[in-house]
Amino acid sequence: MSNMLKSGGLRLLRSLLSSEPGLFLIALAVSCTLKPINTGRADGKTRLRVAVFSRERWRQDVETLGRIENLQLLDFPTRLVELINAILQPPRTRRRYAPGDYFLEADPMVLEDRDRHAARIAKVMQWVRKWRRLDCAVSGAFKYVREVPFARACNYINLPFVALHKEFTVLEPQHVAQRATEARNLGFRFFGSHLAVVSETAKKLMADAGIFPSTKISTIGLMRADSLHREAHLPQATASSGQRPQLTLFSFGTLTGPFPSPLPPLRSYYFSADESCGFTELFADVHGGFAEMAIKHPEADFLIKPKNVEDWWIREIDAIVRSATGLQIRDIPNLRIVGDSAPILMRRSLANIVLNSTTVIESRVLDRNTIIPIFAEAAGRHADMIYFRDYLDLFSIAESKQGLQKLLEQALQGHDLRRGSPERLQAFLNQQIGNPDGRAAERFSELLHRAAGKSEYRSGAAA
Numbered sequence: 061m062s063n064m065l066k067s068g069g070l071r072l073l074r075s076l077l078s079s080e081p082g083l084f085l086i087a088l089a090v091s092c093t094l095k096p097i098n099t100g101r102a103d104g105k106t107r108l109r110v111a112v113f114s115r116e117r118w119r120q121d122v123e124t125l126g127r128i129e130n131l132q133l134l135d136f137p138t139r140l141v142e143l144i145n146a147i148l149q150p151p152r153t154r155r156r157y158a159p160g161d162y163f164l165e166a167d168p169m170v171l172e173d174r175d176r177h178a179a180r181i182a183k184v185m186q187w188v189r190k191w192r193r194l195d196c197a198v199s200g201a202f203k204y205v206r207e208v209p210f211a212r213a214c215n216y217i218n219l220p221f222v223a224l225h226k227e228f229t230v231l232e233p234q235h236v237a238q239r240a241t242e243a244r245n246l247g248f249r250f251f252g253s254h255l256a257v258v259s260e261t262a263k264k265l266m267a268d269a270g271i272f273p274s275t276k277i278s279t280i281g282l283m284r285a286d287s288l289h290r291e292a293h294l295p296q297a298t299a300s301s302g303q304r305p306q307l308t309l310f311s312f313g314t315l316t317g318p319f320p321s322p323l324p325p326l327r328s329y330y331f332s333a334d335e336s337c338g339f340t341e342l343f344a345d346v347h348g349g350f351a352e353m354a355i356k357h358p359e360a361d362f363l364i365k366p367k368n369v370e371d372w373w374i375r376e377i378d379a380i381v382r383s384a385t386g387l388q389i390r391d392i393p394n395l396r397i398v399g400d401s402a403p404i405l406m407r408r409s410l411a412n413i414v415l416n417s418t419t420v421i422e423s424r425v426l427d428r429n430t431i432i433p434i435f436a437e438a439a440g441r442h443a444d445m446i447y448f449r450d451y452l453d454l455f456s457i458a459e460s461k462q463g464l465q466k467l468l469e470q471a472l473q474g475h476d477l478r479r480g481s482p483e484r485l486q487a488f489l490n491q492q493i494g495n496p497d498g499r500a501a502e503r504f505s506e507l508l509h510r511a512a513g514k515s516e517y518r519s520g521a522a523a
Contacts, residue, residue, distance in 0.1 A: 077147050078180060086144060087187035093140055094192055097133035098126035108508055111136045111188075111197040113207055118200030118226050120284035120401065128505045134192065141206050148180045149173075162205045163247035174209065181213035189219055195512040196220035201227060202250035202271065211252040220511035221252035224283065224504060225262070230417055230447050230492075235318045236265045242321050243269035254511045256280045256504055258493055278507050281500035282418070282493035288403060288425040305360035305472055308409040309350045310402065310419040311367065311377060314338035317416045317445035328372040339445075341436035345461040346413065347377055348384030353468050354395040355385060360472060362395045363409075367417065369399040411456075411471035413464070416447050421492055424454060424485065429477035431467050433458040451488045454480035 076082050097112060109132045115122050116138065126133050150173035165171065188194065197214055199207055202223040214221035231239070243265070250272040257263050260279050267274035313330025315323060315338045325333040332338040347364070354362035366373040374397055378389050389395055398405065402419055403426065406412050411429040414420045415438075423430040432455045438446055439459065448455075456477040458464035471477060493500075 080183075083180060083183045084187065086147070087184045087191070090136075090140065090144075090184060090188050091191045094134040094136060094188075097122065097135050098131070107132050108195040108505075108512055108514060109134065109193050110508060111192075111194055113141065113197060113199040113210065114138055114201070114204055117204075118224070121200060121224065121226060124283050124286050124501045125504060128501055131505055131508070134194075136197070138206070141210065144181065144184070145177075145206055145209065149177050153177055162208075163203075163249055174212075178209045178212035178216065181209050182216040185210070185213050185219060186217050189217065194219060195514065196222055196508055198508070199223045199252075201225050202252070202255055202266075203248055208251055211250070215251065215253060220254060220508070222254040222256065222508060222511055223250060223252050224256040224280070225266070226258070226283075230420070231259065231261050231265065232318075232447060233261055236261060236268065238318070238320055240265050240268040243271060245321075254278065254507060256507055258282050259491070261491070278503070280503040280507065281497075282421070283500040283504060285422065285425055285493055286498045286501050288422055288498075303408075305357075306363060306405075306409050307350075307353075307360060307411055307413075307468055307471060308363045308365060308405045309346070309413040310365050310405075310415075310417065311347070311373065312339070312343065312415045312417065313367075313373075313376075314340050314343050316367075317442070317447065319445060328376065329368070330373070331376055339437050339442060342433060342438050343376075344380050344383070345436060346415075346433045346464060347380045349461040349465050350413070350468075351381040351385050351387075351389075351392065351395055353465055354392050355387075357472060358394055360394065360410075363398045363405060364396070365398050365400065365402065365405055369397065410474075411468060411477060413458075416445075420448060420455070421489070425489065427478065429456065429471055430454075431456045431458055431464065431477065433464055435460045435463070448488070448492075451480075451484065454484055454488055 077086060094111065097115070107130045112122055112133050113136050115135050122133065125131065152167075152170045152173045155170075197210070197219060199211075199221070200223070202225050211221040211223075248269060248271050253276075255266065255272045255277045257266060257277060257279055258281060263274065263277045263279050266272055266277055314332050314335075315326075315330050317339070319338070323332070324337045327333040332340070350362060350364070354360075364377060366377070374389075377397065381387065381389050381392070381395070385392070389397060402422055406419075406423050406426050406428050409428065411431055412419065412423040413431045413433065414423055415432055420430065420432065432448075432452070434446060434452075434457050456467055456479060458467055467477060
């Protein structure tokens with residue numbers, strides 16, 4: 061009886077809040093919730109007011125964008141998005157979807173309910189737009205399912221919804237066809253008004269996959285790399301700097317790379333349950349060898365930064381450390397798992413170990429000693445799963461566990477491990493991030509001004 065009353069009460073509450081007065085109250089709550097992220101110091105005539113969705117998922121990019129003076133960024137909290145969806149969704153749209161299945165929904169009744177849901181949110185956003193004087197909305201990806209009804213709602217009221225898809229930063233031309241097929245098979249589509257991507261390669265993938273028309277996709281570069289360009293001139297950490305020496309391993313999974321779908325059964329995200337598939341031996345030798353070096357050099361700090369600082373990833377590392385040394389991470393005082401931002405760690409490190417991620421690019425942009433381990437499976441059956449193969453001359457390559465440890469010894473002794481010419485580095489950055497000038501945020505701001513119909517764009521970043 062109690063459950064029936066609760067269920068009936070919830071249905072009544074949803075019904076009331078889905079009415080015109082209810083939508084008005086939701087809009088009022090949203091308007092009171094949006095808080096400024098930056099100061100936006102330009103005059104009111106040129107300053108755009110921008111609602112930022114999923115801020116926590118692209119925090120570095122948002123911080124960089126916040127330095128543009130003629131933008132006023134307002135945080136639209138993810139929890140609020142989820143709450144609005146929970147209240148306003150018609151019953152048939154509340155089902156849970158496996159990753160990717162949302163875009164493949166073909167039931168006309170469900171699609172009709174999605175239209176009703178977006179129309180309700182449009183009424184909310186119409187009021188929010190008026191009261192908070194919004195010019196546009198932005199997100200850090202095109203495919204966050206919780207944001208789809210908001211993107212559609214913004215289109216209904218002609219409020220630009222612009223996504224900067226921060227993924228596909230590690231993407232090479234030879235992988236475009238495979239990745240486009242995978243995205244097409246998942247039915248991926250973007251429902252906003254404008255889409256920005258990192259590189260021309262990413263733009264081709266988006267267009268080839270049918271995610272969004274090529275004419276509405278802009279290439280701006282890697283926004284979070286803007287600050288790296290400004291800091292590239294800072295001095296390299298040295299063994300004689302007076303600070304405690306530091307080496308950083310940016311952890312990777314056994315399936316970190318362009319492994320084709322369908323993936324093998326997973327033990328955890330990025331880690332294959334089938335040890336014959338993926339970088340199993342490479343993961344063990346790199347992480348185990350790094351731990352052995354920490355024991356050998358108690359005078360230095362050995363830091364491991366997982367892509368996701370989660371228990372399941374830490375357990376993977378700890379198991380390898382125990383196997384290699386007989387000790388747990390907590391028993392090796394100078395070996396630690398950390399969650400600091402990548403650029404901060406890179407600037408402090410004598411060398412950075414990186415593989416198949418944007419950390420490869422970031423470390424090189426910062427002109428730091430950069431080591432890529434290419435041995436075991438990475439030099440054998442999965443050699444074609446290694447990114448940047450045409451530019452490996454820009455990095456120090458570890459060809460074995462012992463070779464990796466030798467490079468770390470050299471870094472501790474103050475050797476310069478940087479490789480390649482400025483011309484080669486420029487060509488690499490042009491291909492990978494389309495942002496060799498550190499002005500991606502300015503280009504994104506220009507796109508927002510165009511989308512909002514504000515032609516009086518004045519470039520400028522806050523000091």
